[in-house]
Structures are given as C-alpha cells and as structure tokens.
Amino acid sequence: MKPVFKIFLTRNALLGALPVVVALLLSGFISFSYNLLLKNYRDAVDHTFQVMSGIDNVLLRLQDAETGQRGFIITGDEAYLAPFKSAELELSEVLAGLDRLVSDNADQQIEIANLQQLADGKLSELQQTIMTRRNEGLEPARLKVISSTGKETMDRIRSVAGAMRTTEHRLLEARLSSARWAEQMMILVAVICVVLSLAGRMLAVLIKARMGESAQDKQGG
Numbered sequence: 707m708k709p710v711f712k713i714f715l716t717r718n719a720l721l722g723a724l725p726v727v728v729a730l731l732l733s734g735f736i737s738f739s740y741n742l743l744l745k746n747y748r749d750a751v752d753h754t755f756q757v758m759s760g761i762d763n764v765l766l767r768l769q770d771a772e773t774g775q776r777g778f779i780i781t782g783d784e785a786y787l788a789p790f791k792s793a794e795l796e797l798s799e800v801l802a803g804l805d806r807l808v809s810d811n812a813d814q815q816i817e818i819a820n821l822q823q824l825a826d827g828k829l830s831e832l833q834q835t836i837m838t839r840r841n842e843g844l845e846p847a848r849l850k851v852i853s854s855t856g857k858e859t860m861d862r863i864r865s866v867a868g869a870m871r872t873t874e875h876r877l878l879e880a881r882l883s884s885a886r887w888a889e890q891m892m893i894l895v896a897v898i899c900v901v902l903s904l905a906g907r908m909l910a911v912l913i914k915a916r917m918g919e920s921a922q923d924k925q926g927g
Contacts, residue, residue: 750881753807757814757874760804761867764821767793767800768828768863772856775832779839779847787836794829801825808870811877817870824863831856 774790777783801822808814835856839847 747882750878754874754878757804757807758871760800760807761870763800764797764804764825765864765867767797768825768860771797771829771832772860775836776851778836779844779851782839782844790832790836797825797829811873814870814873817866817873821863821866821870824859824866828856828859828863831859 770789771793774787774793777786778790780786801818805815805818805822808818835847835850838850
C-alpha cells in the first residue's frame with residue numbers, strides 16, 4: 707500500500723503545483739513582453755524628438771548664418787560674421803546627424819538630400835552677398851539681400867523641414883497605435899491567463915478529490 711500512497715501524494719503535488727507553475731511562467735512572459743513594449747515606445751518617442759530637434763537645429767543654423775551676414779552688410783565689421791562662420795562649420799555636422807537618424811526611411815532620405823542641397827545653396831548665396839559687401843560696398847550688397855532669391859530658398863527649406871516633421875509625426879502615431887494595440891492584447895492575454903489558472907486550480911482540486919475517493923475505495927476493498 708505504501709508505493710500506491712506515495713504515487714498518490716506525488717500526483718496530488720504535481721496537480722496542485724501545475725497551475726501555479728503555468729501562471730508564473732505566463733506572468734513572467736507577459737511582464738517581459740510589456741517591458742519590451744514600453745522600451746520600444748520610449749525609443750519611438752525619443753527617435754521622433756531627436757529628428758525634430760535635428761530639423762530645428764538646421765533651421766537655427768541657417769538663421770544664425772543670415773543674422774551674421776546681415777550684420778556684416780550693415781556695418782562692414784568682420785566681427786559680425788561670427789554667427790555666420792559658426793553656422794557654416796556646424797551645419798554639415800547637424801545635417802549628417804539628421805541623416806543618420808532617418809537612415810532607415812527612404813522617403814526621409816530623399817528629403818534630407820533636398821535639405822542638404824538647399825542649405826548648401828543658401829550658404830553659397832549668403833557668401834556671395836558677403837563678398838559683394840567686401841568688394842563693392844553696401845548698396846550692391848543690399849540690393850542682393852532684398853532680391854527674392856534668398857527668400858525663395860528659405861521658403862523651400864522650411865517647406866522641406868515641414869514635410870519631414872509631418873512624416874515623423876505620422877510615423878510616431880503609427881508606432882504608438884501599434885503599441886496601444888499590443889498593450890491591449892497583452893491585457894487580454896493576462897486576463898485569459900488568470901481565468902485559465904483559476905480553472906486549472908479548480909480542476910486540480912476536483913481531480914485530487916476524485917483520486918482520494920478512488921484510493922479510499924481501494925483501501926476499503
């Protein structure tokens with residue numbers, strides 16, 4: 707009778723522990739998946755803000771370059787070119803960083819190429835007016851500044867920057883929508899797991915009770 711009693715205890719222990727073990731494993735999996743989801747969410751938001759910041763930095767550098775150019779044209783003092791020189795040095799680095807951030811997006815890569823071309827054109831135009839001020843004086847340089855060419859270039863730059871922002875907002879919304887759907891699915895799976903765990907434990911109790919009755923019948927026999 708002792709071997710039968712030991713088998714009975716072993717089966718009871720296994721049946722009682724199985725739902726708990728399954729629930730723990732599923733809880734661990736859900737917790738891991740949820741943490742991964744939160745990380746992806748944070749990465750998506752951070753990536754979008756980095757791209758936005760890069761776009762803003764391009765525009766700021768070009769505005770600094772314009773400020774330096776106009777200060778020099780008005781005064782003829784080379785000291786006023788400091789913002790222009792700084793912007794000229796930093797702009798290529800800012801554009802390169804922005805290019806790396808959107809390297810996985812073909813559409814944004816096209817926009818970056820356009821932005822690079824327009825920025826180069828803008829710097830070239832500013833440099834020409836600076837040279838005109840140095841060589842020909844204030845009035846010829848002023849006439850170049852008030853021409854529509856510089857304004858048209860900046861308008862095109864802002865248009866490309868706006869298109870890039872719109873694309874990033876759209877990508878972020880798509881990523882967040884996917885994250886929200888995944889979160890809802892995980893909540894649903896967690897609820898199902900709880901229900902299955904409770905059902906499993908109830909089933910284990912019933913099986914243990916049936917096995918106990920069967921063992922008693924055998925002992926009585």
